[in-house]
Amino acid sequence: MxxxxxxxxxxxxxxxxxxxxxKPSPRQLDLSDDLLKLPTSYRAADGTDGRNYGNLQGLAELRELFAPLLQVPAGQLVVGGNASLALMHDTVVHALLSPVPGAARRWVEEPEITFLCPVPGYDRHFTICERLGIKMVPVPMTADGPDMDVVERLVAADASVKGMWCVPKYSNPTGVVYSDETVRRLAAMPAAAPDFRIFWDNAYAVHHLTDTPVELADLLALAAEAGNPDRVFVYASTSKVTLAGAGVSFFGSSPANVEWFLRNTAKQSIGPDKINQLRHVEFLRDPAGxxxxxxxxxxxxxxxxxxxxxxxxxxxxxxxxxxxxxxxxxxxxxxxxxxxxxxxxxxxxxxxxxxxxxxxxxxxxxxxxxxxxxxxxxxxxxxxxxxxxxxxxxxxxxxxxxx
Ligand code: PLP
Structure with a gap:
């Protein structure tokens, strides 16, 4: 023995x-110490005063900076507070209470709502579902992403399947990156529910460990090409880029979904923290930064x-x-x-x-x-x-x- x-x-x-x-280590957080000295100006690129209320969608210069990194056109990005998890939670709540584009009714009026959950996956996605009474159906992960034969079958057969969680790049916890074929099938697969949504949590979009970053196919564009323009909700944040407790988060989607999202969040907030947004633009500068x-x-x-x-x-x-x-x-x-x-x-x-x-x-x-x-x-x-x-x-x- x-x-x-x-x-x-x-x-x-x-x-x-x-x-x-x-969590990032203290030494990783130190890399962003200069953020604490910024911004040097409270004026946004359009001349507005970042100290005041307003600009629910977030500063255009920050959206432009992250658009290519997140594969979402700047006009279709929304900047949130520090937690993308809050954006995910709130999107589900909005869908429960206000019909998403293409929905016959609010999700809360459906007899049952089901989300597909690739496993192993991120526990906090699952706790959102548990809290909001959404049934979860596990789908096995493969080296190329979720088993798409299973996903296609469930999504096509069952109109209660309204959502699916995905961490498409360097997935939590497996590190798997979805293959081009997986992304293409997610974009194009027929869905029984006209209001089916993929929650594309691209939390690790820029978090490479090697000098040869892995490329991810562009789900938002592919879904639009396949005739499913409203299928995708994209999320990301700078929690593990700058400061986990004081970064900025992003929601991206089709123009119709963004309009729906902003219409709902307008009831929650008169505008986000634009000083933090300015700070991030000054600190990170551009995609190369x-x-x-x-x-x-x-x-x-x-x-x-x-x-x-x-x-x-x-x-x-x-x-x-x-x-x-x-x-x-x-x-x-x-x-x-x-x-x-x-x-x-x-x-x-x-x-x-x-x-x-x-x-x-x-x-x-x-x-x-x-x-x-x-x-x-x-x-x-x-x-x-x-x-x-x-x-x-x-x-x-x-x-x-x-x-
Ligand atoms: N999504 C995934 C896949 C994560 O692993 C994490 C944190 O571990 C988050 C979201 C949390 O992101 P945020 O800090 O933006 O709420």
Missing amino acids: TAQRDYDALVQRGLSLDLTRG VEAHMRKHAALIGPKFELVDKVLSERLGGLASWTSPKGGYFISLEVPHAAEVVAKAKAAGIALTPAGATHPYGKDPDDRTIRIAPTYPDLDELEQAIEGLTVCVRLVAEEHGLA
Whole structure:
């Protein structure tokens, strides 16, 4: 029982380490310190005073800066507050209360609303559905994105399927990038519900870890070409570009959807924080400025991803499998009896995202997926935490006679 001996020694060390947080590290936040000295002027490009009410859609210069990065024309982008998650939540609420373009009625009047949820996926998408009474149907992920045979079948057959969550680039937690073929099929597939929407959460659009950024096909344009112009809601933010607690977020869609969205948000707000928008324009300047800034992030977090990959390879060999993403914030580790591994790690002072969190209703039917968030701890803490995690994986495997 060497695994038991290693585990006892691990517990003896009395660690207190945290791998749950998909947060930028303090050193990453330091990269944006200059934001705190900006803006140098409160005048927007159109001469308006950023200190005052108004401009619900957000400053044109900021929308123009992000339009090419997010594959949304500037006129079809809306700038929100710091949390794109709030935009996603509010879009669903708006759709429940005010019919989206093409809908026969408000979603709240439908007997049942279903969202497709590629798994493993982002737990906070699932909690929005749980809160708002939306039924979730899991769809398996492949190396190219969600299994499109399953998606096409469900969307075509069931008019209660009104939505689908997608993290198309460097997905949370697998790091998968949707292939061109997947994007093309999402754009063109027939839908039983005329008001079916894809929630395209492009949270990691510019978050590359390598010098060869992966390209994502343009869903908004492809959907319009396929005759489904209103199918797509795009989301993104600078939470992991500048400051997670003080960035800017984006909603992008067709002209009709943007008009619908702004009509609804006009009841919530007289206008966003344009001083923060000006600050971001001055700091990031242009798309090349964003890309240069993101290379600095990659230099800080790339070694963390490499370290996790190295330790897992050395210690787990054939006992587990894991992803080696080319961008984003997470690694997905697949092990037997994930819940037991997470519990053992917790008892040894290593906090992991609860097993099951990557699935709707917190239920991973195969009990396999553990999400690793390597960005926040420093390299030394990360190494201790991943080594400790591998001890737990080996112990659980041994207890089940798998090793
Ligand atoms: N979407 C995904 C896929 C995420 O992983 C995260 C954060 O981890 C968010 C959205 C949260 O974004 P925001 O900070 O803009 O609310």
